[in-house]
Every structure is written in structure tokens, then in C-alpha cells.
Amino acid sequence: MSRLFAPTLREVPAEAEVISHQYLLRAGYIRKTAAGIYSYLPLGWRVLRKIEQIVREEMDRAGGQEVFLPALQPAEIWQESGRWDVYGKELFRLKDRHERDFCLGPTHEEIITDLVRREISSYRDLPKRLYQIQTKARDEIRPRLGLIRCREFIMKDLYSFDRDQAGLEESYQAMYRAYERIFRRLGLRFKVVEADTGAIGGKDSHEFMVLADTGEGVIVYCEACDYAANLERAVTGEVVPDLTEPAKEMQEVPTPGRHSVEEVTAYLGVTAERLVKTLIYRAIYRDREEPVAVLVRGDRDVNETKLKNAVGALFVELADASLVQEVTGAPVGFAGPVGLKNVRILADLEVPRVVNAVVGGNKADVHLINVNYGRDYQAGEVLDLRNAAAGDPCPRCGAPLQLTRGIEVGHIFKLGTKYSEALGATYLGEDGQEHYIIMGSYGIGIPRTMAAAVEQNHDADGIIWPFPIAPYHVIIVPVNYAVPEQQELAESLYRELTAAGVETIIDDRDERAGVKFKDADLMGFPLRITVGPRALKEGKVELRRRADGSVMLLERSEVVAKVKAEIQAGYPKLEDENTGADIGVLG
């Protein structure tokens, strides 16, 4: 340890906001090189290698073969797939000395598909599952949260190549199971959620979320059944209509200067459920853009992913004030569906059920009350457009849904033929015909997994590593290394434990005990052996668990066996579940 390159910091660097970032910096695991670009110091690199190793074993077990593809990639194949233009600014682009275009790989669909199309020609060559563990580069709009969102990061990416849909299904499920095993083996609490497929393309998709309050992703799940989805995707169940109230006559009311839902409801003395919000969005398509009006209940939020999918746009954004004025004839805050013309109107499922609603009057400082769907206004389409909320009925079983947060550490996609068609990756089938290879892609962010592990496992003193990814299982701390008796005992224990296959580090620094204890806690080694006069008086040594702080006094002779038992107990046991019974989410 006196030789270890792991500079610890007593104070929190100002740039670090989240716990994992703070502790990984303070404990000397990482250092920042530039925004979203990190160097991994010895301890950090040991953790990453342990994660990689578990990932590697499970990929191999699931039929994967490891390859290593170039990070530096020629523009041609990206132009061929169409993503040279579509991927946008996130692609790190560069030129070589001959002015030829290259990019740094943000992902490797193009490269691997190019490789496979050259080398695979027959159905006999399929299926194949190829993966690598490699550095990716993405010029993120905003790198943040330390290792959670980086511009350069290590990713395990596997690509599956199958003959047909059934083959893809098999590959997908194999990966699904492998991912579950990986995150269990890592000792992390996680949830698998249905996900929207996003920019990479394709159809089905699941995300593996490590549960942590600091997570960027919101998870909607049901405790009664196994439904779980991320917020973008989560379907809101039908709500029982409440139409007992008789419809009253529609009326204009002045609402001077009241734009927001809070202001209007407070002014009119109604609840937000009584209000129907009208939001004007700008839907952007490949060749054009158009405004759309979206109606949701006053207490709900529009789900932009659902909206984007509903209108089939590349993306959607809230309209600015001038567009709102143009569409509604009123300033922002007074848009309403009554008499709204020349714009596509979409309403959330709940909206028609709001009886005697409050809506904007499409005039400055005017709202309408007692507005009723069907009689006073109509939407072109009525569909699920809002974010799910806690307490909503589960779309599967109707039980109330719950929300929690998580960090997305793994993502699996069914790509289908998106890339094989673009790049012409075909094989000759048994039927003598050419077919497109059916693909899937499966990623795990390695440094992000490390950060997620810290987010989930820490206390006020520092990191508490799960055994499988701790840089060392045990740290031996002699209270005073200068005392020969302590030094001898510490060193002999170190030799014995190391010989017994226990990953051990010894704090031989000339520091006071308190400093060594603080650093050991900060760095998060799951076990600590303290060699000091207190226990030595009785001829014993202390074994302390980092997680709960409990201390065991052990005879010198039983140390190795006890440590091994603790480690054994610290590794999650995987019941060998190959039945697939637990993956009902796949339906």
C-alpha cells in the first residue's frame, strides 16, 4: 500500500456532484482528464477488470465469441448505413492526412456488419454471437455525473446474427438471461424494464437498471405482477370514467395574467384534474415540420417519446411563444382546444373524461369553464400520451404502479434487418434464396456499472464494495507498522491469505491508525484485519466487516478460514436457472 498509486483526498472536489463521482475521486480510483474523459488508477482499473471478467464469462457461457474491432473507423460504412448524417454531432469525426473522413466508434453495428457480410454467406455459418469489450467515443451533448455519462467509456457490446426471427428470439433470450446473471453476480440490485428503442433502431428492447436514487432513469413497476418499464415507455392503464356530473353550460371567464396550471386553478378555485392543458409542440420530420396540439389533464405531464411515436416525427419539441401565438392566436398560457383550427389535435386517454373542464380561451387573459369533450371540442386522436404516475393502474393486472429511479447499465435490442439491409449483409438459405441476416445488439457500460455499484453501496465514510467487484477482499491494517510484533504478524497474515487465494492488501504506511482506518473505509474493502495491541494482548486479531461495522476477535490460526468463509458468503449464489420461467416480461 505504501507503493500503491491511489492518492486519497480529504475534501470533496468541487466538480463532483454525485456520490459515486465524489468517492471514486476521493478514494483514488479515478482522475479526470477532460470533461467526460477519465483516467483509471490502479484500484479503479482492478474493479473494471473484475466487472469485465464477469461479463466475459457470461458472454462466453451464452455462446458469445470475443473479438476486438477498431475504434477508428472509416466514414464509408457509416455513409452506407446512413448514420454518417443521422448520428449527428455526437459522432467524433476526424480526417487523416489524405483528408479522408474517419470517426471514432460510438458503437459498432457498422463495423461488425461489414465484417460479417464479407465472411458469412451460408445459413450454415449462422447463428453467430460476437462481442468485444472496448472503448467507445461519443461527443455527448453534456457529459455529467462523473462516470455515469462520459464521452469516452468502456462498453461490452455483443451483436447476434441469426437466420430468422426465431433465431433472434433465442439470441435475445440468451442475452436477457446472461445479463440477469451478470448483474446478480456483480452483487447489484437491479430491475429489467421495457424500453423505447431510441436512435439505435429496432423493435423490442429491455434496459437493465441498477436501482439508485441518483439514477437518471425513472422506472415504473408493478409489485403485484412483473410489469416494469421505463417512464418513456410505460403504458398508462385505463382509468374508470366518472361521468356522473351533469354537463353545465360553457362559459368564458377572465383570468388576467394567469398562465400556469397552478395560477389558473388557484384563481378559479378548482383542482388540477379539472383542467385540460393544451400544449403546442413542433413536430420535426425529415423533410418538414408542423405544429401539433396535445391535450393532457392539468396534473399530468406529456410524454414526449409517446408523442413522437404517435405523430411519427424524428423528434418533437415544445413550441416557442411565436408559434403558440400563430397557432392559437393567444400568448402562451391561454391555449385551448375549443375552436382550435388548422392544427392536428391529439388528446390523452383521460381528457374526454374530464367533465366541465377548464381550458384556455385562445385569447389573452381568458379561460373557458364547463367545457365538455364531444360537445365543445374534439380531438383528432385520443391515445396514451402522458407519463405514468405512481398509483396508476398497472396495464397488466390493474394494481397500483410504483415509481423508482435507476441507472441504466445494460440495454438489449432486437435490431432485425435494419443494418443488414443497409449494408447488404445476406446469407444463402437452405432454400437457395438470399436472406437478410437478423441482428440484435446488446450493450453494457462497464465504468457506469462501477459508478452504479458505488451509488448503490456506500455510507457516510465511503464505498462499500460488493465482494465480487472489490479491488481487494481484505485490507490488513497494522495499527503501528513500526512495532516489529505487529509488522511480523501483519506480513505473515498477508502471505498466508495471498497464498490461500485471497486478494489482500496491506497498509504498511507510516501513518497513524486513524488515517489508515479512514482510508480503508473510503476505499471500501469489504473486510479489514486490524493488527494492534488490544487484540494482540490476548493473542488475537480483529476482523471487521465494512458493510455493518461488526468486529470479530479471532485466533491467529482461524483467520484464513474465517476470511475465506466471509468471502464465500459475500458472493451471490446463482441458482442455475435455465428454465426461462423468470423472464415473463418477454411475453
Next chain:
RNA sequence: CGGGGCGUGGCGCAGCUUGGUAGCGCACAUGGUUUGGGACCAUGGGGUCGUAGGUUCGAAUCCUAUCGCCCCGACCA
């Protein structure tokens, strides 16, 4: 890119409003006293105040530009 904030020894900060030639704590080095939860005393090394211009007798401080970093939003492993 839009909005907000910050750049002063390795880390955390003060000084800037009201210009006068840089300071505190931690860390580091040496010596001593200490030694079971981030010790104490003494001494010492280290900063062209992000960079470039400008104003001024004089700029960390005022002005302009520029670069970098962090936070909030659209993206994603």
C-alpha cells in the same frame, strides 16, 4: 445549443464590490513530540490569480474577447 454558476499553489476556499503587487485550511518536505478513527509544535518548498488584449503610474480586482469546467433541459451504456 438554450438557461444558471465557476476558473486564485495538488485539493477546498478567501481576497474582487471600493485597483497599490497574493492569503487561509488541508496535502507535501525536514526536525521533534505523538500513535486504535483523518495528531501537535517548529521550519520550509510550491501560485506569470484559465488565456489574450485593453484601461491605468499601477490590474487577481475594471472592460472586451476567448478557452475550460460544473449544474438544469433535449440524448444515451
